[in-house]
Amino acid sequence: MTVRVRFAPSPTGYLHVGGARTALFNWLYAKKTGGTFILRIEDTDKERSTETHTQVILDGMKWLGITYDEGPYYQGQYGRRHRADAEALLAQDRAYRCFCTREELDAQRALASKTGSAFRYDGRCGRRTQEDIAAQLAAGKEFSLRLRMPEGEIAWDDAVHGRISFQGHDLDDFIILRSDGTPIYNLAVVSDDIDMRVTHVIRGDDHISNTPKQIAIYRALGKPEPVFAHVPMILGTDGKKLSKRHGATAVGDYQHQGILPLAMRNFLALLGWSPGGDREIMAEEEMISLFSLEGIQKKAAVFDTTKLEWMNGQYLSARPAAELLGPVQLHLAEMGVRTSRDLIPVIDAVKARSRTLVDIASQVAVRVDRSKIVRDAKGEALAQKLGASFATNLRTAQAALEAVEWNPAAIEAALKAVAAQTGTKLGDLMQPIRVALTGGTVSEPVNELLAVTGKEESLARIAAAAGA
């Protein structure tokens, strides 16, 4: 049997990191098993679903490199099949017409909460006689369809949790088809998963309590159930479900913050899954070959942005500058930096000490655009501390640099020589140059900084700082 999995987001919001990870696990499993990964947009909630959100989800998946083999299917287009399935259930008396109005239901619910007991629909409409039903119909009363929930145990062997068991009598006869003929989520999902021949349902933990209901539908329909794998939730740093107030939760936010898709994907894979042992930074092929449902954690995981940024820094250092050029240019454009210079060497000089593309862009900006130099607190403090020697040392350096061949090795030799000759501490010579060129006290080695900035520009910046 070939594996068929699906990711089924509803386009009622952005692509959340939790959703992205669910998609990733499905994708990984499909790749691992040579199966098919289906994308299905669950847009049955017409009120809240938008095309914009659909597009954002598609873009997010594309950015992360999570490709699908089938779809996107739009659930809203299968209303006829959903209804047919519900009516088949009605015909076999596995479902029945419920004539209760919302008001009646609300009243029952209110009563239940007053007495402190759990509300479960009491199944009163399931006990109506044929005559009664005919009379209701003749009176033109609206009805929804409810599934007859069987008594007894409903259990399954969850691929991540092991055996999970519910009792039929704890569940009620839930609605599968609204009075307007549209399906309720649990019916639509089962109907679609059967139709699309889905073999493994890999989804969030929050669906565990839907699963027995869905299994009841599979059984009523006489269809075999797929394998279920419920992956744990992703939490914020306070241990609560990840939400807006924790800051960035949409994958688009991280793209904007300068996170690399490969780093994001690697990080997400490790949230709730472990290949065992000490593997952390993994190439795609490795991730796929190591992936297994059994390796998925049962416990919810906290989303730790700091570690994401560390990992991003690792990826930034490892990727060739040419690959970073495009995204860096995007960020530069946002910062209003335009330059005709070849940025590859600049990016190379700077990427090792960056954690995000935004970091790289701002460092590049200072190196190519003099107007971006703003002396920061530490740069200012250094100038204060050195007093007159700040300018003196700069002039010394400038003089030594005038005649030097402009490459890192020659520059370094010249600077070290002049420091030795004049008895200046190397740091007292180098740091003012750094401040002159970047405004701050942090950068790549000064010789490389000078090389990458260019002779003419470097000397101009030094002169300006020495004169100031």
Add this chain to the structure above:
RNA sequence: GCCGCUAUCGUCUAGAGGCCUAGGACACAGCCCUCUCAAGGCUGGAACACGGGUUCGAAUCCCGUUAGCGGUACCA
């Protein structure tokens, strides 16, 4: 309330009865390297929620308690 799920350093996790005086990573502290900052190397502090069993032996199995989370809609 009821139903379900979960429980190893602050965080992500390794661990599938003896290999564990519990390993790695992020973060933190210190040292080394060094023109600064990263990176890298070394070192350090830091966890098996609690209580009962089972067993010669339990982080690992069972039961209970506690806590957290999820669900409890004619939402998905």
